Amino acid sequence: MKTNDLMGNTGAEHVPSQHLGSEMNAVEQITLASEAQAVHFFQTVKERLLDVNRWKQIAGGTMSDFFLTDETGNLVQRKATGGDHIRIDIPGPGSQTGGGYDWVTIEEIKLEVLDNAEVLSMTARPSVNPLTDSEDTAHFLTDDASSTFQVKRVGSVISAEEHGRNEVPNTETENTLDNIRNTFVGWGAKAGFSYPQWKALVKGLLNTADIYGDSR
Template structure:
């Protein structure tokens, strides 16, 4: 299966990929705008994303460019730290860090947030990528609406293991990334997409 060619989504060059989509059909056209407005509120409230994935224990936290937790609409340059499993008193290395490098609001019917694996906030010119995928990978989150539907989608591209780290972490990243490319991360992203769209 080949990756979908979606406007605004990076081209697939190497590594794994996924196209995760959830569509909610709406037969009453008058409800589309109101339901899309609700979806937009969920979409831009990143700190609550984990609440919508009932089947998993994933946690998302929006941070500013200095790494401080913030409760606002995301901005380009912000970070999202992701905890993939419930851990008591998690340490920095227990999180996966990504940085928002694109937010597109130019089309009122289609909104996008794109992230890439990153170094720790404040470490732009030093340090190692704190994510199991390499810095060249991307995750693009997209919400849209049509004449009879609203849609939440997540597109992963160029997902390769992060080896820009110490030896043991490199091995761990390879195992996690291979599991992700084999489908485990697809399940988590589907859970999030379904939860945000309100289908499950």
């Protein structure tokens, strides 16, 4: 199997299937000089993916602010684990249900190691605000949506990817202002306005300045 085909198939089962709304795929790929170099650099790429608090910095400051919290909503300074939440501060008006933020929960983190390939996947889904008793989803998308962040290595090739699935605006909360806000933000995402930030993130995850001394 060709490298590109293997890269596409590796970890594909980690991404939820698409069955309603829209989907999004942001992918970046690099090829290093040797497999040994790729194996070494991939450790850095995996650490970057799990370092949610640095995502904005990794993306070059061109995206929303992301803050990792534990399952109860308390801010934490560590790598992400399953069950954590991510508090998101996107440009513009925030969600009242979310206390001014959008919230997702990290459903699952998977690491799969094959003969000459490995993939780390993290799937997040819109969630309630863990700091309140509200049962409404505190996000501009419904909890049918998911975002799967993946980094993969096949031989000397490394890719970073974001796969959004089942993206539908969250317009049935008990808060009318949130419903209006979520309609505009959700349809903006559907129209592709969120793609540039995910593209910046996946590109930043593969920034080779640490090994080449530049930002190729």
